[in-house]
Amino acid sequence: MSHLDARLRWIAERVTRGPVADIGTDHGLLAADLALRGWRVVATDKSTAALASARATVAAMGPALPIELRQGDGFDVIDRGEVTTVVVAGMGGRRIAGILDRAHLDGVERLLLQPNRGVVDLRRWLVEGGWEIDDEAIQRAGGWHFMMSAVPSPRVRALQDEDLVLGPVLRQRRCASWLEWVASEHARYQVLVRQAPRDSRREELQRLLELMQRVLSEPLAAPSETGRSVNREQNSPRTNRKT
Numbered sequence: 001m002s003h004l005d006a007r008l009r010w011i012a013e014r015v016t017r018g019p020v021a022d023i024g025t026d027h028g029l030l031a032a033d034l035a036l037r038g039w040r041v042v043a044t045d046k047s048t049a050a051l052a053s054a055r056a057t058v059a060a061m062g063p064a065l066p067i068e069l070r071q072g073d074g075f076d077v078i079d080r081g082e083v084t085t086v087v088v089a090g091m092g093g094r095r096i097a098g099i100l101d102r103a104h105l106d107g108v109e110r111l112l113l114q115p116n117r118g119v120v121d122l123r124r125w126l127v128e129g130g131w132e133i134d135d136e137a138i139q140r141a142g143g144w145h146f147m148m149s150a151v152p153s154p155r156v157r158a159l160q161d162e163d164l165v166l167g168p169v170l171r172q173r174r175c176a177s178w179l180e181w182v183a184s185e186h187a188r189y190q191v192l193v194r195q196a197p198r199d200s201r202r203e204e205l206q207r208l209l210e211l212m213q214r215v216l217s218e219p220l221a222a223p224s225e226t227g228r229s230v231n232r233e234q235n236s237p238r239t240n241r242k243t
């Protein structure tokens with residue numbers, strides 16, 4: 001039985017290459033789950049208490065699992081070229097972008113990110129850094145959780161403001177939770193527009209508000225919430241394990 005909540009399960013199911021870095025592992029549940037799936041994992045956290053918690057999880061779930069726990073800030077404790085997939089989950093988008101900005105990402109083939117807020121900043125960082133967002137999801141669990149997958153791309157296209165704000169993949173999929181989130185953003189933008197001074201910023205807010213209005217008035221399309229665009233490799237993770 002999986003110990004993961006839906007947001008971490010979304011990430012775990014999208015790992016197609018290892019070794020995997022789980023930056024800010026905290027409880028270590030994702031790292032343990034990935035190791036149980038056959039991936040070699042380097043799980044890091046800058047907090048001593050968090051790392052102790054991860055250590056307890058690993059001890060309980062399988063001390064022989066292929067997980068290395070390391071204490072440190074971001075990529076400080078990851079060797080260059082050591083991992084092919086990077087997970088950073090459960091933090092603000094700006095913090096995640098800051099960690100990635102200071103990282104050496106050579107050889108990294110996929111980023112799996114889960115910002116709780118600051119999602120526009122993170123999307124902008126990805127696109128400007130040559131990462132294409134190839135999968136996204138959103139769920140409500142207390143607050144809103146965004147999940148995203150990004151792959152390096154030499155020809156990543158700049159995102160329009162609409163895509164930065166609403167999500168390039170989410171906009172295409174139009175799942176029910178995204179529409180619920182757009183409705184809540186629409187209500188928030190109405191207040192922002194009312195409060196904004198009459199300048200170009202207000203015009204921009206008004207434009208996004210009208211876009212949200214259009215999105216909400218369009219008929220609901222069929223795609224499933226869990227639809228994905230990631231191509232998974234044919235081989236099982238266990239056969240791909242890199243030691």
Ligand SMILES: C[S@@+](CC[C@H](N)C(=O)[O-])C[C@H]1O[C@@H](n2cnc3c(N)ncnc32)[C@H](O)[C@@H]1O
Nearest residue numbers: 023024025026045046047050072073074089090
């Ligand atoms: C809210 S927890 C998220 C835990 C887990 N990733 C999840 O999504 O459930 C955030 C964790 O990230 C760690 N963290 C924050 N900034 C970090 C950094 N720059 N480097 C390493 N760990 C960091 C914190 O110590 C904390 O344990």
